[in-house]
Amino acid sequence: xxxxxxxxxxxxxxxxxxxxxxxxxxxxxxxxxxxxxxxxxxxxxxxxxxxxxxxxxxxxxxxxxxxxxxxxxxxxxxxxxxxxxxxxxxxxxxxxxxxxxxxxxxxxxxxxxxxxxxxxxxxxxxxxxxxxxxxxxxxxxxxxxxxxxxxxxxxxxxxxxxxxxxxxxxxxxxxxxxxxxxxxxxxxxxxxxxxxxxxxxxxxxxxxxxxxxxxxxxxxxxxxxxxxxxxxxxxxxxxx
Numbered sequence: 561x562x563x564x565x566x567x568x569x570x571x572x573x574x575x576x577x578x579x580x581x582x583x584x585x586x587x588x589x590x591x592x593x594x595x596x597x598x599x600x601x602x603x604x605x606x607x608x609x610x611x612x613x614x615x616x617x618x619x620x621x622x623x624x625x626x627x628x629x630x631x632x633x634x635x636x637x638x639x640x641x642x643x644x645x646x647x648x649x650x651x652x653x654x655x656x657x658x659x660x661x662x663x664x665x666x667x668x669x670x671x672x673x674x675x676x677x678x679x680x681x682x683x684x685x686x687x688x689x690x691x692x693x694x695x696x697x698x699x700x701x702x703x704x705x706x707x708x709x710x711x712x713x714x715x716x717x718x719x720x721x722x723x724x725x726x727x728x729x730x731x732x733x734x735x736x737x738x739x740x741x742x743x744x745x746x747x748x749x750x751x752x753x754x755x756x757x758x759x760x761x762x763x764x765x766x767x768x769x770x771x772x773x774x775x776x777x778x779x780x781x782x783x784x785x786x787x788x789x790x791x792x793x794x795x796x797x798x799x800x
Contacts, residue, residue, distance in 0.1 A: 572608075683718050704739075
């Protein structure tokens with residue numbers, strides 16, 4: 561068996577002794593399999609964080625490119641949801657704000673998938689919650705679109721703004737309303753009212769209501785109307 565092939569098989573199947581033997585026989589960290597995947601990518605896809613750590617220590621780039629779309633290894637780890645591999649990459653210098661396909665950061669990806677623990681790990685390494693992708697969406701836009709309340713709450717804890725507009729001029733609050741997430745819409749309105757009272761007023765809420773109606777989210781629109789019709793309770797933070 562050729563050294564490079566031995567290395568790739570060892571990484572794929574988690575065989576530490578064969579991994580060491582492959583390098584002793586002259587294997588290269590530039591080895592790729594028949595699908596064009598590097599040993600690093602194989603390690604992430606197979607969920608082998610310790611072998612990934614060993615590969616990085618050879619030495620090698622801690623965050624090489626993956627595929628042809630502009631993603632890096634850290635985006636793959638986030639997409640697969642492998643906490644161990646993501647942690648290894650971050651510990652070895654990969655940027656928590658690395659830009660990939662459509663200008664997305666790893667935090668955009670975890671926001672799509674609802675990975676609360678993955679998102680917290682990225683915040684522990686100073687991820688920017690207000691980073692915008694090519695469509696102007698921040699991770700909070702993405703989480704709000706999908707109704708991922710745990711992620712939204714975590715992002716607000718890390719000072720993410722719900723007033724940043726994307727290329728459609730929608731804030732994350734607009735996105736929550738347009739996708740019918742009634743409780744989340746009210747929660748975001750209340751949160752922003754607490755810190756930006758001059759910007760979150762009944763007229764702003766009315767615009768959010770019209771967005772909900774435009775997207776056929778009548779229940780969400782009705783919830784906002786009810787909120788507006790009860791001024792004493794309008795901006796109480798609802799519990800989800």
